[in-house]
Amino acid sequence: MFRLKNLGRKVRKLLAICETCQKVKHPNWKYDVESRPHLPERKGQLVSVDFYGPVPQGRGGVRYLFVCLDVFTKYVKLYPLKSATTKACLRRLTDDYIPHVVKPEMILSDHGTQYTSSPWVRGLEALGIRARYSPIRNPQSNPAERYMREIGKACRIYCERNHRKWPELIPHIEAWLNKTNSDAAGFTPDEMMYGGEAPRLFADVLPAFPEGEAEPLTLEQNEIRAFARLNKRAEERIKRKKRGQRKWQxxxxxxxxxxxxxxxxxxxxxxxxxxxxxxxxxxxxxxxxxxxx
Structure with missing residues (x-):
């Protein structure tokens, strides 16, 4: 008869260093790896793009939604498309987004074939725009992904009975997103992109502001205040400890x-x-x- 001292501890240690076990088993915890937020300093510095779809074919034969998000102002532009091709994306950028919204300095996208093709890269270079890509299999690193949930939520609410009427809803979704105050920036995307004040919903009912009130902020003042607020919020998110995760450097x-x-x-x-x-x-x-x- 014999006895092995601390057998349980030795077995656990052996299993912990087993290479096959580490490759096959899923860990019971997540590591909290520090991430860096996208924090542009002005509008047009970084624009994030992505596709929503395919969805049921709607009026005009459209089946996809090309989403363009200015990361600084949170201003969203939505383009229904018949096909998710490089040519269609470049046409929307050159014909509408750049002339009427803002000219991007850099465009961030995922690794879809539309964005990794040479026509896309050459087309952006011809416009003086740099192409950047989010990490593979990490969609949350693309800021446009956050707005996919809002688009899907609105479509589920208003298109439940007829899934083909979603193109009629797009102008309303775009207006809702751009006229809603951003908690991170403290302004609406419309204010950040074009200046002015957000419309007062009850202006006809509530009394006017008294004489001598401060004048509305200029577009430059909006940008300065918004950047300071965004920077503060980003630092708070980095410092915030995630529950149930282990810190790893x-x-x-x-x-x-x-x-x-x-x-x-x-x-x-x-x-x-x-x-x-x-x-x-x-x-x-x-x-x-x-x-x-």
Missing amino acids: PAVGEAVLVETHHVSDSNQGVTHKFMRPHEGPFWITRIVSPSIF
Whole structure:
């Protein structure tokens, strides 16, 4: 008869360093990796684009919605399209967005084929615009994704009985988004983009403001105040501790596993359900930012 001292502790330690177990098992916690917000200083500095759809074909044969968001002002422009092509996107930018809204210095998009094609890159270069891309399989890094939820919510409310009437709703959704006060900036997107004051909904009922009240802020004053408020809110989000997550700081020379997204192939007789969700180990050689290495 024999006895192994601290057998449970030794088994747990062995399983914790097992390479196969680390690649196959899903962790029971998430790591809180510091992320950096998009914080442009003026309108037009960064415009985020994305597609909503395909959806049921509506009036005019449209099936997609091209979403353009100015990240600083939160001003949204929505373009119904028949097809999600590079040519259609560039046409909307050159014919309407740049002349009537703002000329972007940089356009942020995902890695869709419309945005990674050479016509898209060359077309933006001809307009003096730089193309930038969000990380692969990380859609939340594209600010336009946040507005997809609002568009979908409005369509679910007003298009429940007839899914094909969504194009008629687009002008109203655009107006709702642009005339609603932004809690982060403290102004409406319309005020930030074009200046002036937000319309008073009860101006005909409530008494007018007394004489001698301060004049409305100029567009430049709006931008200065909004940037200060956005910067403050971004710092608060960074400092805010996320519950249920562990803090992790990457270090040069550290070994890490990378999450992968496999694709099933019936011809090869493989399914992504049986593939290991992590690959590695890989060694960190350079740290670009707290979330990029």
